Amino acid sequence: MKHNYICSLILLSFLAVSFVMTSCGGDDTQGDTPDTPSMTIKVRSCSIAEGATFAANSLSEITVTYNTTVAVSSADGITLNGEKCAAKSSSTTAMDIVITLPTLEDGKSYTLSIAEGAIVSNADKTVKAPAYKVNFTTKERAELNIPMMPVTASTPAAKTLYTFFRENYGRRVVSSVMANVNWNNECAEKVYQLTGKYPAMNCYDFIHILYSPANWIDYTSIKPVQDWVNGGGLVQLMWHFNVPKTEGSTDVTCTPSETTFKAANALVSGTWENRWFYEQMDKVVATLLKLQDAGIAATWRPFHEAAGNATAKQQASWTKSWFWWGYDGAETYKKLWVAMFDYFKQKGVNNLIWVWTTQNYNGNSATYNQDTDWYPGDKYVDIVARDLYGYNASQHHQEFEEIQQRYPSKMVALGECGWDGNSSKESATPEEFYQAGALWSHFMVWYQGDNGTSTGTMCSDAWWKAAMSDRNVITRDQLQ
16 A cells, blocks of 8 residues: 555656646747746737738738737837838737838838837837848839810819829828808818818808808808918819799709709700809809919819619609709700800810719619719719718728729719718728728718717718828828
């Protein structure tokens, strides 16, 4: 019995020693214990692969993951092609270092370098990470099939504006906000108060031109627009073209079901619709010429959303155009567009970049036809826009790709955006839709009065803060 007892003790001692040796030895493939000062710091992974190729605007930061918790010791030691980069520990795991990249150029080779000692152990700052490098390249920019000059503009300001859009197309998106219908900059000011930055553009609507001049609205004074331009901003113009509900009525509307105004008659000399059509255009022309004389050019988006629901494959009471200018069909609509285009040109208006708004089919080809029959033609349009509310990033990408493929010689823009009016579902942020591949030329957020946001627009304060700090977004301060 005693012999067996001694043997048992020896066996237990051997097992205990073996357990301790196994626990302390540690296989390197199992991962190092974090915060062990005596350990060797190693790079476990990098968010980009060695030798990878990216679109220049798709890469804004690189994450390097280590085998222990680490901290940045010297930001001077983290560079991209010799240029110092900002770096910090990740907010989610202290084993990650997030490196913010400068704006990348198309078709260029880059080397991210982390010098020895730039990263140290979080537990013992004397333990330094070794040097690390990763190489990558950016894709060449696809050759643009977009005309060098706009379809009608001939003023220096208009050419400069068009060139600005063309040069930035596919690289960065221009920010814009809708004025709260009137001739003012109030929403843009509120965006500035919230974020510290102005949108690059402000959009004005001629919706109340029929009342002007009045003590509450006066389009004969271009001071609000001049003030915006003098501050360094770009200008957008659009027109909810109101018509009388009946001949001679002072009640006006854009909605076809509320008026006897016939779009086709607007093109027939001697009709009351024709007189109204040209009288109102003359009032707009007068303001446009004042802007032109002041050296101001603008994007111009008339007769927007023309098709409405008219392209639905199964026609019903709701499958109509939303505005009178589309109610008589595609052929009449195109004639209205060309009539305005030619009349403005005849009157000497040459400071506009013409923007046509497509309805597309909301990604639902089973229910809707495309609205290509409504397109006025390449020689009458500079930019094709799309209005999207509450769309997520992948939906943005689908719409963008379909439109760009259909109109390959035109820039494509997000004419209006914001949350879905029915569900209040937030629109994708510029970072989200741009990273998804929806490379809109510009976006314009719609206003919505006093809706609980500090900006009075159809995007939340959080959306605006994200948008105005996004590296892909051009703000007004970047224009100067």
